[in-house]
Amino acid sequence: MAGSILASVGTELPRHRAALAAAILFVALCLLALFAPLLTPHAPGAIDLAQVAAPPGTAGGHWWGSDRLGRDVFARTMQGLRVSLLIGFVAALVSVVIGTIWGAVAGYAGGRLGAVMMRFVDILYALPYVFLVIILATLFERGNVPVLLAAIVSVGWLTTARIVRGQTLALRRREFIEAARAMGVPTARILWRHILPNVAGPVIAYATLTVPQMILYESFLSFLGLGVQEPLASLGSLVSEGARDMETAPWLLLAPAACLTLLTLALNVLGDGLRDVLDPRTGT
Amino acid sequence: MMRYALARIIGLVPTLFLLVTAAFFVIRLAPGGPFDEEHTILPEVRANLEAAYGLDAPLTTQYLRYVSGLLRGDLGPSFKHKDLTVSELLAGGLPVSAALGAAALVLALVFGVPLGLYTALHRAGAVDHGASMLTALAIALPAFVLGPVLALVFGLWLRWLPAAGWEGGALRYAVLPVITLATPVLAYVVRLTRTGLLEVLGSDYIRAARARGLGSRRVVLVHTLRPALMPLVSWLGPAVAFVLTGSLVVETVFGIPGAGRFLVEGALNRDYTLVMGMIVVYGVITLVCNLAADLGYGWLDPRIRRH
Numbered sequence: 001m002a003g004s005i006l007a008s009v010g011t012e013l014p015r016h017r018a019a020l021a022a023a024i025l026f027v028a029l030c031l032l033a034l035f036a037p038l039l040t041p042h043a044p045g046a047i048d049l050a051q052v053a054a055p056p057g058t059a060g061g062h063w064w065g066s067d068r069l070g071r072d073v074f075a076r077t078m079q080g081l082r083v084s085l086l087i088g089f090v091a092a093l094v095s096v097v098i099g100t101i102w103g104a105v106a107g108y109a110g111g112r113l114g115a116v117m118m119r120f121v122d123i124l125y126a127l128p129y130v131f132l133v134i135i136l137a138t139l140f141e142r143g144n145v146p147v148l149l150a151a152i153v154s155v156g157w158l159t160t161a162r163i164v165r166g167q168t169l170a171l172r173r174r175e176f177i178e179a180a181r182a183m184g185v186p187t188a189r190i191l192w193r194h195i196l197p198n199v200a201g202p203v204i205a206y207a208t209l210t211v212p213q214m215i216l217y218e219s220f221l222s223f224l225g226l227g228v229q230e231p232l233a234s235l236g237s238l239v240s241e242g243a244r245d246m247e248t249a250p251w252l253l254l255a256p257a258a259c260l261t262l263l264t265l266a267l268n269v270l271g272d273g274l275r276d277v278l279d280p281r282t283g284t
Numbered sequence: 285m286m287r288y289a290l291a292r293i294i295g296l297v298p299t300l301f302l303l304v305t306a307a308f309f310v311i312r313l314a315p316g317g318p319f320d321e322e323h324t325i326l327p328e329v330r331a332n333l334e335a336a337y338g339l340d341a342p343l344t345t346q347y348l349r350y351v352s353g354l355l356r357g358d359l360g361p362s363f364k365h366k367d368l369t370v371s372e373l374l375a376g377g378l379p380v381s382a383a384l385g386a387a388a389l390v391l392a393l394v395f396g397v398p399l400g401l402y403t404a405l406h407r408a409g410a411v412d413h414g415a416s417m418l419t420a421l422a423i424a425l426p427a428f429v430l431g432p433v434l435a436l437v438f439g440l441w442l443r444w445l446p447a448a449g450w451e452g453g454a455l456r457y458a459v460l461p462v463i464t465l466a467t468p469v470l471a472y473v474v475r476l477t478r479t480g481l482l483e484v485l486g487s488d489y490i491r492a493a494r495a496r497g498l499g500s501r502r503v504v505l506v507h508t509l510r511p512a513l514m515p516l517v518s519w520l521g522p523a524v525a526f527v528l529t530g531s532l533v534v535e536t537v538f539g540i541p542g543a544g545r546f547l548v549e550g551a552l553n554r555d556y557t558l559v560m561g562m563i564v565v566y567g568v569i570t571l572v573c574n575l576a577a578d579l580g581y582g583w584l585d586p587r588i589r590r591h
Contacts, residue, residue: 018420123299125522130529131563134551135310216426223428223533224548236428243432243537250436257429265424272420 005201005278012277019273026266029259033085036078044079045231047071053249065251067241076233077255081263083234087149088215094153095214096207099160104191104199106161107168114165121161129155133217137226148227152217160206167199201278209271212264219260235260289579296571300564304354307563308347311556318363318554337363350557354564360557364550370561377543378565383453384534384542385527388465396470397516400477401505404512407482415474422471427530431464431537448539461538465530469523476519481512514584521577525570 014020041061042048048070051060056073060066064073106117124132136151171177171194180190219236221227228234233241235256242253319325319333334340338349353360359370403412438460439447451457484490485508493507532544543562550558 018417123302129525130532130547131307131566134547135307135559212424219426220428220533224536226548226552239429239432243428246432246436247440250440253432253436257433260429261421261425264426265421268424269420 005204008201008277009274013273016273016276018269019276022266022269022273025262026270029081029263029266030085033078033081036075036081040072040075042072042075044075044233045071046075053245055249056251064255065249067249067252068245073251073255077235077238077259080233080235080238080256081259083228083232084215084219084236084260084263087145087152087218087228087234088211091149091152091156091214091218092207092210094149095156095210096160096203098153099157100164100196100199100203102157103161103164103166104168104195107165108172108187108191108195110169110172118162118165121158124155125158125162129217130220133221134224134226137221145228148218148221151221152214155217156210156214160203160210163202163206164199167202168195171195171198202275205271205275205278208267208274212267212271215260215267216264235263288582292575292579296575299571300567303567304351304560304564305347307560308350309343311551311559312343314554316554318556337361350560359561359564362555362558364553364555364558370557373546373558374543374561374565377541377546380450380453380540381528381531381535381542381544384458384461384465384540385524385531387458387462388469388527388530389523391462391466392469392473396473397477397513400474401481401512403474404478404481404485405505412478415478419471419474422467425467427464427468427533428537430467431461431534434460434464435537448537450538450540461534461540464537465527465534468530469527472519472523473516476516477513480515481508484508484512510584514581517584518577518581520580521570521574524573528566528570 013023037043040063048060048062048066050070051062051066052070053068054060054062054066054070056063056065062072062074064077066072067076102117102121106114108114109117132154133151136154137148177190177194180194185193215235218227218234219239222234222236223240225240228237230237238256239253239260242249242251242256246253317334317339318337319330325333331340338346341349350360357371359374361369362373365373399415403409403415406412435447438445445459446457447460449457490508498507528544531542532547534540535542535544536548543565546558547562547566549555550562
């Protein structure tokens with residue numbers, strides 16, 4: 001199954017030109033974030049008092065300029081990119097695992113239990129996610145990364161749960177599942193060996209769409225001042241900082257804003273492409 | 285249909301009750317209280333303050349008091365904004381937020397639906413390709429990036445429009461915030477309208493209608509418009525939640541005196557009643573809009589209407 005997913009992605013995705021371009025852009029951004037420390041002599045938190053709020057250019061080696069404290073904008077933006085990517089991926093991974101388990105159990109169990117489980121998802125879905133996220137984020141002291149992750153995961157798993165449940169409901173009635181049940185295969189094993197591989201395609205596609213969603217939620221919280229705190233920075237907190245100084249030093253806003261937009265754009269387009277290839281409901 | 289609608293409306297009550305209960309106790313789990321920042325106050329003064337607001341009673345008593353107040357339409361006093369009740373605070377901010385959100389939704393629908401229909405009818409044309417690229421960009425652009433960038437370009441560089449402020453909703457001040465809020469909504473409207481129409485155009489009954497000679501685009505559009513717009517109608521409920529979230533950011537970016545700021549400010553200050561008031565009001569708005577979208581969907585779809 002894993003092989004066939006790889007095979008269909010390998011053969012069909014290149015034909016999806018936008019998704020291919022997005023994949024290349026995404027890989028390029030990851031490489032840039034990873035190898036940025038080799039490209040600049042400046043550390044993200046290092047203060048260069050000779051170059052305070054310098055515009056982008058060659059002065060002092062600050063290509064993207066420096067901020068009010070003389071910190072290198074390129075180095076800080078790249079650090080923000082790494083933090084955003086890390087938080088986005090970890091949150092998406094946890095969300096997808098929880099959503100898959102929840103959806104598979106709800107779909108396979110059906111009946112009352114399944115209905116109650118999905119009603120819970122519906123209620124969380126119906127509310128503006130900010131409630132949940134803001135309340136959770138303010139529960140503990142600010143800048144606590146595990147709490148931040150918990151806050152964004154609490155809304156991140158809902159879509160996956162719905163998708164997996166829908167697929168599982170359909171699979172449950174198929175002959176090979178009934179045969180397995182008739183032969184006395186334990187439920188957990190049926191879920192693991194038969195249901196999971198069959199929902200893997202759509203799950204992978206939506207996982208790709210969950211990553212930018214998580215990155216945006218985290219940035220949203222950081223923008224409001226509820227996310228990561230100084231000296232750590234994410235793209236969201238850098239945008240927030242930059243917006244305050246945009247009148248005198250617009251590069252402080254534009255550098256992280258451009259990185260964030262390119263990153264979410266690449267992941268969204270890639271996710272849409274993967275969904276076209278991997279989700280049976282979109283008809284390919 | 286009437287019975288179904290009534291049952292759904294009654295169904296809102298337990299959901300709301302759960303929301304209020306969960307929110308009430310979760311907020312109280314947070315460390316700290318509304319009078320923490322006033323370090324200099326004497327313990328006796330603090331005790332008096334807490335007694336005055338009923339914070340010295342056991343949590344369950346406070347909860348029962350809050351719920352009974354809520355049933356009478358009383359959201360309680362604000363702990364931080366002295367002399368003001370939560371209702372008074374919200375009455376000042378909500379009309380601004382509502383005007384902002386409604387303007388954005390209307391703008392998105394007025395431009396989004398025709399554009400979506402056009403791109404579906406001219407599939408793979410230049411406009412379709414351009415629109416699909418722009419919608420992808422609009423969805424990737426969060427309000428807290430688009431807002432400051434628009435303010436920078438049109439407010440500070442070009443000086444066409446004010447970069448911040450509201451001035452009672454004067455048009456010049458409203459343009460940038462409304463565009464910021466409407467952009468992602470517009471993108472979703474275009475996408476949903478486009479896929480909705482494409483799906484219907486590929487269905488059997490349209491092919492049958494075409495086979496019977498109803499070939500012209502206009503006739504097809506008359507038969508397809510209602511089913512084609514149904515996904516959009518069912519999305520409008522969640523769209524309201526989306527706009528409420530977006531207005532939180534837009535109000536912060538442009539310094540607009542709406543209600544959005546009360547949520548973050550109230551949560552940070554442990555202004556329990558203010559946060560609860562926001563949750564109750566926004567919760568009711570979202571749940572009602574979701575329900576209205578569901579009922580509208582049922583009303584549009586005769587297969588559901590009959591039951």
